[in-house]
Each structure stands twice: as structure tokens, then as C-alpha cells.
Amino acid sequence: MNKNEKFVITINRELGSGGRTIGRMLAEQLGVSFYDKALIKELENKFHLNTEEIERLKGSKTQWWREVINAAMYMGQNMNEMWYYQRMTGEEFHLTTTDDMFKVEKEVLENLAKEESCVIAGRSGFYVFANHPNHLSILIQAPLEHRIQRIMNKQKLSHEEAEKVIKKIDGMRETYVKKYTGTSRYDTRNYDLVISMEGKTEQEAVDLILQYIG
Numbered sequence: 660m661n662k663n664e665k666f667v668i669t670i671n672r673e674l675g676s677g678g679r680t681i682g683r684m685l686a687e688q689l690g691v692s693f694y695d696k697a698l699i700k701e702l703e704n705k706f707h708l709n710t711e712e713i714e715r716l717k718g719s720k721t722q723w724w725r726e727v728i729n730a731a732m733y734m735g736q737n738m739n740e741m742w743y744y745q746r747m748t749g750e751e752f753h754l755t756t757t758d759d760m761f762k763v764e765k766e767v768l769e770n771l772a773k774e775e776s777c778v779i780a781g782r783s784g785f786y787v788f789a790n791h792p793n794h795l796s797i798l799i800q801a802p803l804e805h806r807i808q809r810i811m812n813k814q815k816l817s818h819e820e821a822e823k824v825i826k827k828i829d830g831m832r833e834t835y836v837k838k839y840t841g842t843s844r845y846d847t848r849n850y851d852l853v854i855s856m857e858g859k860t861e862q863e864a865v866d867l868i869l870q871y872i873g
Contacts, residue, residue: 660793660794660795660851660872661793662689662776662872664793665772665775665776665793666776666793666794666795667772667776667777667778667779667788667791667793667794667795668682668685668689668777668778668779668794668795668796668797668868669778669779669780669781669784669785669787669788669794669795669796669797670682670685670778670779670780670781670784670797670798670799671780671781671784671785671796671797671798671799671844671849671850672780672798672799672800673799673800673801673806673825673829674806674810674824674825674828674829674832675801675805675806675807675809675810675821675825676799676800676801676805676806676809676856677799677801677809677856677861677864678780678799679695679780680861681799681861681864681865681868682695682778682779682780683778683780684861684862684865685778685865685868685869686777686778688865688869689776689778689869691775691776691777691778692771692775692776692777692778693777693778693779693780694768694771694777694778694779694780694781695779695780695781696764696780696781699764699767699768699781702727702730702767703760703763703764703767705730706726706727706730708763708767709759709763710759710762710763710766713763713766727767727770761783761839764781764783765783765787768781768784768787768788769787769788772788772791783835783836783839783840784796785798785840785844785849785850786836786839786840786842786849789849795851795852795871795872796849796850796851796852797850797851797852797853797854797868798844798847798849798850798852798853798854799854799856799864800853800854800855800856801855801856801857802855802857803822803825805856805857806821806825807821807822807825808821810824810825832844833845852868852871854867854868
């Protein structure tokens with residue numbers, strides 16, 4: 660990846676590994692925007708996006724995409740991590756992702772990356788940008804107990820509750836990835852760089868990525 664040209668870095672991560680925090684910190688240090696699943700969902704809701712609406716807007720002469728970009732930047736600056744975890748453990752994750760929703764997410768991500776260099780944390784980023792000419796794909800992992808302790812601290816959950824949340828969301832993410840990409844999110848062949856967070860801080864992981872980029 661050449662950081663002197665327009666680039667996109669995608670981060671897939673296990674819940675509780677700190678991957679989203681790493682992505683946000685990495686984006687800050689690189690001076691680029693950071694996007695994740697929750698933010699994309701908010702954009703879809705705000706602009707009532709579906710595949711038909713996107714095609715209609717793309718054919719219009721309005722600056723609709725610039726409005727989406729501006730909204731994404733504003734939302735990204737005002738969404739904190741606790742809010743994100745509350746969303747993850749809430750009712751939203753009982754909803755079924757439709758083919759249309761996946762196509763909309765893919766369209767939004769691709770257009771964000773066309774506009775600017777960015778870091779994207781999400782379940783399908785490695786697949787969406789597999790053929791991007793300047794793309795770095797990263798997987799952030801951590802031992803189960805590490806993940807449980809992190810979720811316990813952030814959500815004030817018991818050990819049993821945190822483990823239940825992790826296993827539930829692990830299963831949902833794997834089902835999603837297999838359905839829409841035809842591969843497993845645990846297949847390391849999908850990534851340029853795999854980092855285990857055992858014994859590492861988020862900043863140390865960021866430093867490893869920056870060192871890898873060069």
C-alpha cells in the first residue's frame with residue numbers, strides 16, 4: 660500500500676479485540692476519515708438509501724454524494740465507542756441483513772473510498788475492496804478471555820453475559836460474511852496483515868500497522 664496515493668485500509672476484527680478503536684486511532688494518525696458499520700447504517704437511514712434510490716441519485720445533477728460524505732464526516736466525529744457497543748448488543752443485531760442492504764453498504768463504501776483515503780472497520784471490507792489498487796486488509800484478533808474482559812469493562816457485564824454476547828455476534832458476523840462473500844472471515848488468506856492483541860495495547864497495534872505500511 661502506498662500512503663502517498665489515495666488508499667483504503669479495511670479492518671476486520673473480533674468483538675472485544677479492540678479492532679474498532681485501533682481503526683479509529685490509525686485513521687487519526689494517518690489524518691484520514693474513519694468509517695464503520697454503525698455509521699454506514701446511520702447514513703442509510705438518514706438518506707433513505709436503497710439500491711433504487713442510489714441509482715436515481717447517481718443519475719441526477721444534484722450534489723447528493725457530497726451531502727452523504729459531509730454527513731459521514733460529521734457523524735464519525737460524534738459517535739463514541741460506548742454508543743457503538745450499545746448498538747451492537749441491542750435490538751439492531753436481531754435484524755436480518757437483506758441482499759439490498761448489502762448492495763447499498765457496498766455502494767456506499769466504494770464511493771467513500773473513491774472520494775478520499777480512509778480506514779473502514781466492517782464485516783465485508785476485505786471483500787468489497789479485494790481488487791482495489793491501493794488497499795491494505797487487516798484482521799485484528801484476541802484470545803477469548805481478553806475479549807471477555809474488555810466487553811465486561813466497557814459494558815459492565817458479568818463474565819457469563821460478556822461471553823454470551825461475544826459468541827452470539829461472532830456467529831452472526833460469520834454467517835453474514837459467508838453469505839455475502841463466500842468465504843470465512845477467519846480465513847487469513849483474505850488479509851495482508853493479521854495481528855493478535857494478546858499482550859498488546861491498541862497503540863502498539865497501530866504502531867505495528869504503521870511500521871508495516873512504511
